[in-house]
Amino acid sequence: ETGVTQSPTHLIKTRGQQVTLRCSSQSGHNTVSWYQQALGQGPQFIFQYYREEENGRGNFPPRFSGLQFPNYSSELNVNALELDDSALYLCASSSSRGPETQYFGPGTRLLVL
Amino acid sequence: QKEVEQNSGPLSVPEGAIASLNCTYSDRGSQSFFWYRQYSGKSPELIMSIYSNGDKEDGRFTAQLNKASQYVSLLIRDSQPSDSATYLCALERLGGSARQLTFGSGTQLTVLP
Numbered sequence: 001e002t003g004v005t006q007s008p009t010h011l012i013k014t015r016g017q018q019v020t021l022r023c024s025s026q027s028g029h030n031t032v033s034w035y036q037q038a039l040g041q042g043p044q045f046i047f048q049y050y051r052e053e054e055n056g057r058g059n060f061p062p063r064f065s066g067l068q069f070p071n072y073s074s075e076l077n078v079n080a081l082e083l084d085d086s087a088l089y090l091c092a093s094s095s096s097r098g099p100e101t102q103y104f105g106p107g108t109r110l111l112v113l
Numbered sequence: 114q115k116e117v118e119q120n121s122g123p124l125s126v127p128e129g130a131i132a133s134l135n136c137t138y139s140d141r142g143s144q145s146f147f148w149y150r151q152y153s154g155k156s157p158e159l160i161m162s163i164y165s166n167g168d169k170e171d172g173r174f175t176a177q178l179n180k181a182s183q184y185v186s187l188l189i190r191d192s193q194p195s196d197s198a199t200y201l202c203a204l205e206r207l208g209g210s211a212r213q214l215t216f217g218s219g220t221q222l223t224v225l226p
Contacts, residue, residue: 042203042218
């Protein structure tokens with residue numbers, strides 16, 4: 001167990017809807033990264049938050065947005081859901097002061113119908 | 114060319130044998146390398162990190178890095194059925210504000226009893 005938690009564990013939405021996924025980082029970690037993992041693929045970097053600001057983004061459209069709160073927890077929001085958004089969404093936390101190893105939460109499995 | 118290439122497998126080895134997993138990468142700016150294990154339906158779990166050329170051993174696992182050849186590998190000695198999983202190779206590039214991981218698609222390993 002990494003100490004990173006995510007909610008919900010599973011979610012079913014329909015195309016066009018909006019979804020919010022949540023992540024609590026490991027104690028002592030101030031950086032949260034979000035990844036999308038499609039079936040049979042490796043995780044792809046969506047964005048990273050540090051001190052409540054987005055400080056890096058992968059190749060994802062603006063309808064993917066996020067927040068980080070003062071307690072370092074984070075949200076991933078996806079608007080106008082598309083069928084291809086169906087994936088496992090992973091949150092990873094790390095510490096900017098120590099080794100940059102990222103520890104993953106259990107993930108949220110999103111199905112878009 | 115993908116940034117991180119792994120043989121998708123499946124790779125099957127008998128119990129007690131050495132499993133050898135390989136990964137090549139294209140970006141010479143990559144500085145940190147990681148092996149994650151992912152059981153079916155679960156999130157990635159960090160096994161090893163390696164930053165310098167050479168070998169790094171941790172129990173039954175040995176990571177090998179050759180930056181000149183842009184090659185990183187993972188050896189699993191005395192393979193056990195519980196090692197059956199998908200193994201993800203990841204790299205982290207320094208520079209820029211976000212420390213993002215770039216993953217390969219993973220190699221599926223099956224250890225046969």
